[in-house]
Amino acid sequence: MLSNFEIIVFSDELDRHPFSCQHIMEHFFATNRVLWVTPTGMRNPKLSLYDLRRALEKLGTWFSPKPVKPGRCRCEQITPPALPGNDNAIIRAINNAIVKSQLKQRLRSGAKRLVITTLPFIAEYVDAFDADLIVYYIVDDYMKFPGINHDYIDALEKKLLQRADLLIASAEALCQLKQGAARPVLIPHGVDDKHFTSCGTGPIPVELAWIKKPLIGFFGAISPWLDFELIETMASRKKDWNFVFIGPVDADVTRLRQLGNIHFVGKVNYTELPQYAHQFDVGIIPFLINDLTISVNPLKLLEYFACGLPVVSTPLPEVCKFDGDAYIAVDAESFIRCIEEALECTSEKRVRLGQIAAENSWRAVAERFSAVIEEALENR
Incomplete structure (x- = not known):
């Protein structure tokens, strides 16, 4: 199992709902330093009760960090503040700079470092962290999601598919749809x-x-x-x-x-x-x-x-x-x-x-995930 790495994870908010990246990373928290980053989302917000509730939840994470759960003492959760209007290139550049700044001040010099992301839009700044390996963990076909800027996400995902050192997908259809420099490795979901x-x-x-x-x-x-x-x-x-x-x-x-x-x-x-x-x-x-x-x-x-x-x-x-x-x-x-x-x-x-x-336990999935990453590191 992976150990002694500094792992930067870009994904959904921890514990908001159970999802595959969290289930897998639970098996890495004890033996690695993890920076869990939840940047601004891909959806264009609407005047709806749902989006208002999510905005309030985001504000809460900025001003009232969640307590650290047992077994996660080496995991730091980061929700960078962001200006609304991510469709605007200038605002997006400012938000990206905030993410990079908040992360760089936390990185340890000389650490073995991985970047693992489920979010395609971090392609704009994924090279800023001197990672030994960049992993794109593909769990959804974001291009089919309503309410997002499809042209923007499509361009960034194509860039990330080519840039990532390792692609891992949770479904066979995603392996077919999301090929980049190499075909994704299929690792289906597990269960607790x-x-x-x-x-x-x-x-x-x-x-x-x-x-x-x-x-x-x-x-x-x-x-x-x-x-x-x-x-x-x-x-x-x-x-x-x-x-x-x-x-x-x-x-x-x-x-x-x-x-x-x-x-x-x-x-x-x-x-x-x-x-x-x-x-x-x-x-x-x-x-x-x-x-x-x-x-x-x-x-x-x-x-x-x-x-x-x-x-x-x-x-x-x-x-x-x-x-x-x-x-x-x-x-x-x-x-x-x-x-x-x-x-x-x-x-x-x-x-x-x-x-x-x-x-098909999550531990078995995490072991497979770890083995694929270690093999990719050896082959670099």
Whole structure:
């Protein structure tokens, strides 16, 4: 495993939501000095409640740093202040200079240094830190995201794909789409299997205690990439099933709220999530299939498995690799049929699903990540 490095990580905010880069880096915090940087985002902010809430959260990180968690004493979280209007070249140059300045004063002379980024726009200043290796960890196809400056991001990602010493991707589709000086190394997502196998402990959460079974459950962001028409059709046809959605709502779900057997619980702390998931009878991944989602490797698949939950999903390419263990459905009729089969899942199959999760732990993923980086360093 990587040790004795100074690692600069450019990624999403730590602990705001569980994501792959954080899960992997958790295994590097104890033996490396980590500077975790969350620079200004790629989206063009709008006059919306969501963006106002995010702006306030950002301000909070500037003026009230989060306490250091156990095991992270060598990790420093940095959220550089930034001027709004990153589309403007002058403002962007000022914001970039702030990031470089805040980082350079923290770097240790002579340190073995890695830069690991999940964000393509740092291509503008990635060479400023004298890194021994620059790693672009590709987890999304940002060019398919709405609300960003696509021309700007496209140019910077192409630059980073050529500049990075190592490309690592979380899905096969990303390996095909994001080739640069070399083809990305495929390292699929893992799971904190021990966390999710604690599903059976604790009382039934009060939000779920009154809802009749079977519970068809989903956790994660309730965003526009979910197939709301599919969900509405299933809930309308199967009124004796209750559909439970756990997570922040970032889409119009007015029609779904009108159905008595669809329940939105809201965001649940990651530490408590297994307690909720344990109440599900089936876990679902009802994503639309489009240019954005074909590159997605949903963390929740293995998290459901770790809970011993049978899973029904639309045909996302990374989920289809588990066909035979997960149920794959292409429309409402087949989705309902697969849920009916999943509700009859045997205890032997539930054990099998747990074993799959254990074989794909985040520690195993971190070891693979570490080995690929060490090999790249040796070959430089």
